Amino acid sequence: MMPLAMARSGETLELVNVRGGLGLQHRLAEMGLGPGSRFVVETSGRPGPFVIRVKGSRLILGHGMVTKVFVRSIGKTNGDPQP
Amino acid sequence: MSRPVAPTTRKTFTVALAGNPNSGKTTVFNALTGAHQHVGNYPGVTVEKKEGIARFQDTTFTVVDLPGTYSLMAYSIEEIVARNFLIDEEPDAVVHIVDASNLERNLYLAVQLMELGVPLVLAMNMSDVVRDKGVQINYHKLAELLGVPVVPTVGHKGRGIQELLATVAEVCRNPRARKQPARQVNYGYEIEPHVEQLVKVITGHEACADRARWYALKLLEGDEETAKRVQSLCPGDYEMILQRAVQLRQHIEGISGASIGTVLADGRYGFIVGACAEAVSQTAEARVSxxxxxxxxxxxxxxxxxxxxxxxxxxxxxxxxxxxxxxxxxxxxxxxxxxxxxxxxxxxxxxxxxxxxxxxxxxxxxxxxxxxxxxxxxxxxxxxxxxxxxxxxxxxxxxxxxxxxxxxxxxxxxxxxxxxxxxxxxxxxxxxxxxxxxxxxxxxxxxxxxxxxxxxxxxxxxxxxxxxxxxxxxxxxxxxxxxxxxxxxxxxxxxxxxxxxxxxxxxxxxxxxxxxxxxxxxxxxxxxxxxxxxxxxxxxxxxxxxxxxxWPKPGAKQVEQFEQQRDAVKARADIGPEEKVGLLGEINNAAAEAELEHxxxxxxxxxxxxxxxxxxxxxxxxxxxxxxxxxxxxxxxxxxxxxxxxxxxxxxxxxxxxxxxxxxxxxxxxxxxxxxxxxxxxxxxxxxxxxxxxxxxxxxxxxxxxxxxxxxxxxxxxxxxxxx
Known part of the structure; x- marks a missing residue:
């Protein structure tokens, strides 16, 4: 398990938990980022903002956010090479 | 509770437009209302309220553009405004503008609108983009699965707008049809019975009975706005209802090991993913957009x-x-x-x-x-x-x-x-x-x-x-x-x-x-x-x-001084008229300066x-x-x-x-x-x-x-x- 901030572009991740208030957890769950949900990192701005692909749409997760979301790596998708 | 109601003969209705930001809601609003728009504010808050008039055959609709929201959770002021409008104003129909090319995320709001129990019509906007992406949506199937009418539209080209108006008119005229509940999310055997329990408690109170399931879910989520509303609707039993909600929440969080908000959001997405799996098919190979x-x-x-x-x-x-x-x-x-x-x-x-x-x-x-x-x-x-x-x-x-x-x-x-x-x-x-x-x-x-x-x-x-x-x-x-x-x-x-x-x-x-x-x-x-x-x-x-x-004006003495200077210039014979104008201008400017100083x-x-x-x-x-x-x-x-x-x-x-x-x-x-x-x-x-x-x-x-x-x-x- 690691914070999202450490993930690389193209990685597929599973969300483990969100270390933040209930409001934040709820909000993310409403955006399709509940525990167990899977998503792909499209652009990793390590350590800055990320663009991820989840439930068919693309989300920006800001700087403060990526250190609170903890994930598990599932693997790397192909066709998504980006430095 | 549900008395049979005859189709209404009214000719004017209120229709609310709901939808996510970026769903093309504005383009649909413009296509519906044309130039007849009016911008104001919702009372007491600085959220813009856009209203317009749409006509279909002999029916007139007042269309209210609700603020764009992802959910009805009352996270932001926009969400509260949208929610309160739907509950307090009871529009005759609610059109949810769905970005069809981003179906799962957008349907999250649809599911909440269904839970709120509003007379809902789904406008599947940007249906052209979907087709270009090689995705096929079976709109009939989707309507059947959700239990609400679905109309494909392309807002910026005005496509599907007439069909949308016809469907809205149908829903408005036929109150009985809209009382029929849409499908509801079933939260599964671990949670659903508890939700039902709370619904039963709330249904016992006439004032809250109409939206019992909505109130139940929101109270479970610990929504303060809803708690206040229930308190004002049935003040006598509010304590008891709230206590029950807290008990059930603790129980559910105990068995699921996650916060209730997360659990319910998961349940809604589960329902949506299920519906999409049946109604949506990918015909072309998915490619990077x-x-x-x-x-x-x-x-x-x-x-x-x-x-x-x-x-x-x-x-x-x-x-x-x-x-x-x-x-x-x-x-x-x-x-x-x-x-x-x-x-x-x-x-x-x-x-x-x-x-x-x-x-x-x-x-x-x-x-x-x-x-x-x-x-x-x-x-x-x-x-x-x-x-x-x-x-x-x-x-x-x-x-x-x-x-x-x-x-x-x-x-x-x-x-x-x-x-x-x-x-x-x-x-x-x-x-x-x-x-x-x-x-x-x-x-x-x-x-x-x-x-x-x-x-x-x-x-x-x-x-x-x-x-x-x-x-x-x-x-x-x-x-x-x-x-x-x-x-x-x-x-x-x-x-x-x-x-x-x-x-x-x-x-x-x-x-x-x-x-x-x-x-x-x-x-x-x-x-x-x-x-x-x-x-x-x-x-x-x-x-x-x-x-x-x-104000105040300079004293008479000063004014007179400038007047004398002017007269002196006018009387001079040794300079031409052009020079006179120049000198007079200088005096006027000096007078203006004196006035401002004073x-x-x-x-x-x-x-x-x-x-x-x-x-x-x-x-x-x-x-x-x-x-x-x-x-x-x-x-x-x-x-x-x-x-x-x-x-x-x-x-x-x-x-x-x-x-x-x-x-x-x-x-x-x-x-x-x-x-x-x-x-x-x-x-x-x-x-x-x-x-x-x-x-x-x-x-x-x-x-x-x-x-x-x-x-x-x-x-x-x-x-x-x-x-x-």
Whole structure:
């Protein structure tokens, strides 16, 4: 398990938990980022903002956010090479 | 409970439009209502309310555009407004505009609307994009699975709008059909029985029975707004209901090991994924979308920021280069207007009414409206960046930077608008979710040097600095503003608005080709705010400032002196008529200077001059500075009067000569610095008061920035004097 901030572009991740208030957890769950949900990192701005692909749409997760979301790596998708 | 209701014979209905931001809600609203729109505010809050009229056959619909939301969770003020409207106003139908190319996320709101029990119609917007993506949606199947009518539309092309209206009319006319509940999410065997239990408890109370399931779910989620509502609906049993809800919540969280909000959100997504699996099929191979390919460049580590810088440069170039001739045109219009009105009085008349109309009203408001072309162009450029979807990318690129000062990427957008006019910029902070972020952003916004301050720089820079220095000087002033804003924001976040930085989640919309109509509409909405301010606040202040600079009149003795001088010139035989006109003009200007010196504002100017002396200002600049409080560019006009050069604008060479003769370049720079930082204009104070809901913050901003300006300018002037 690691914070999202450490993930690389193209990685597929599973969300483990969100270390933040209930409001934040709820909000993310409403955006399709509940525990167990899977998503792909499209652009990793390590350590800055990320663009991820989840439930068919693309989300920006800001700087403060990526250190609170903890994930598990599932693997790397192909066709998504980006430095 | 459900009595059979006969189809209504009413001919007018209220229809609410709900939907996510970026779902194309506005395009559908425009397609439905055409030009019949009305913009106002929801009572008590600063959320815009758009209303329009749509007609279908013999039926008339009042269409209300609800604020764009992802959910009805009451996370933001928009969500609360949307929710309260649906519950309190009970519209006859609710059209949920769904971005069909982003179905799962969008249906989340649909599921909540179903739970709320509103008469729902789903408009599957951007159905053309879906097809191009190689995705096929079986709309009949989807309607069946959700239990609500579904109509495919393409908002910006007006496709499907008639079918949508027909379906809405059907739903409105047939109250029985709409009482039939849509399918409900089943939260599974571990949770559903508990929800049912609470529903049963609530159904026992007549007042809450209608939306029992909604109330049950919201109470389980611990929603405070709903708790208040239930309390007012059935005060007697509120305690008992709430207690039961808390018990059940603890139980559910115990067995699922997650917060209830997360559990229920998961359940809703489960339902949606199930429905989509049945109704949606991928016919072509999934490929990387066009937007993603563009973003690989736009958001890349190396190219992202340079592209951003080039775009911003283009925006400013467009605003100023293209705006210049238009600005000249506006000036000519107001000059003509002033001249025409003046000519109603005989030559040399000193009628007060004439002075009020020409100098006070046209001069004051005209001085502000001259910037309208610049500001409209800036808003057009911003509308373009927003409508294409680039603004979200800019927020991403700026997030890294903004994070450092304790704000996030979204604060960047109001700051950009601030270079045009602070008033719409303050209003644009409504997109920020927390009060901390909003207040920080609003308080530093006046440091983004607005368009109205430009004439001050345009007057002063050429007066004191050689050609080669002029452009860098202007940049320096802008940069100083930005740097100060950064430092101040950081300071505010570390002191007054301490706390964790706010999570920033934002959907990245696909790139879209904007429509001309949409661009013009967005430009107009913001420009209108600016115009309205010019027509109300600025007009009022212009009149007050005019009165302060006219009264009290100089004594009869002084007036007579000038009169004698004039007579003496007229009587002289040794000079030609042209020279006479010149001399008379000089006397008139001197008289105007004497009048201003004698007036209230001149006296205040003299009164504050000692305070401003350490900054290198004399009473003349101090007086002009006071004028700048009405609107920044008034500074130039006031300076023209105190220097007795008559009507002056930023291109006035005579005024520049006067400045060169009286001040050093250092003083010139200090004037610009003080104008940049000090006293946001009256309109900014007013809008800050309105948006923050209290005078406290408006006055804090006014006082704080002025003090900062004083201290900063004093330091620069005193050190500068030693060095130079």
């Amino acid at each position: 066009r937007s993603e390919r563009i973003d690989r460049m736009m958001l890349s580590r190396w190219l992202g920021l340079p592209i951003f810088a080039v775009l911003m440069y283009a925006v400013f170039q467009l605003t100023f280069a293209l705006g210049e001739p238009l600005m000249g045109g506006m000036e000519a219009v107001f000059e003509w207007l002033g001249g025409t009105i003046s000519s109603l009085w005989p030559e040399g008349s000193d009628s007060l009414l004439k002075s009020l109309l020409v100098d006070g009203m046209i001069g004051g408001v005209g001085g502000v409206l001259v910037f309208l072309p610049n500001i409209m162009l800036l808003f057009l450029a911003i509308a373009f960046l927003e409508d294409t979807g680039y603004m979200a990318r800019a927020a991403f690129l700026m997030d890294r930077l903004m994070h450092k000062i304790g704000l996030h990427g979204k604060s960047f957008i109001p700051m950009l608008i601030g270079f045009g006019c602070t008033v719409p910029a303050v209003m644009a902070t409504r997109t920020l979710e927390t009060r901390r972020d909003r207040l920080t952003t609003i308080l530093v916004l006046p440091l983004m040097s607005c368009g109205a301050r430009l004439p001050i720089y345009m007057l002063i820079i050429p007066a004191f600095f050689p050609q080669a220095w002029q452009a860098p000087m202007l940049w320096t002033i802008y940069i100083i503003g930005i740097v100060l804003a950064v430092v101040l924001a950081k300071l505010l976040r570390a002191t007054l608005f301490k706390g964790e930085s706010v999570p920033f989640v934002m959907e990245l919309p696909p790139y879209r080709m904007p429509t001309l109509r949409g661009l013009l509409l967005h430009m107009w909405e913001r420009s209108w705010l600016f115009l309205r301010k010019a027509g109300t606040i600025i007009l009022g202040i212009a009149i007050v400032m005019w009165a302060l600079s006219v 007036s209230v504002i001149g006296r205040i100017g003299k009164g504050v001059a000692p305070v401003l002396r350490p900054l290198g200002f004399d009473w003349k600049t101090s007086t002009a500075m006071l004028g700048a409080f009405a609107a920044k560019e008034v500074f130039v006009a006031q300076l023209g009067i105190v220097y007795a050069v008559g009507e002056a604008d930023e291109a006035s060479e005579t005024l520049r000569e006067q400045l060169q003769a009286n001040y050093t370049p250092l003083q010139g720079f200090c004037i610009m610095l003080f104008c940049l930082v000090s006293m946001p204009c009256m309109a900014t104070v007013a809008v800050t008061k309105r948006e923050t809901g209290s005078w406290k913050w408006a006055l804090f901003q006014l006082g704080g920035l002025t003090l900062l300006a004083w201290a900063l300018t004093a330091v620069v002037y005193q050190i500068g004097r030693l060095v130079i």
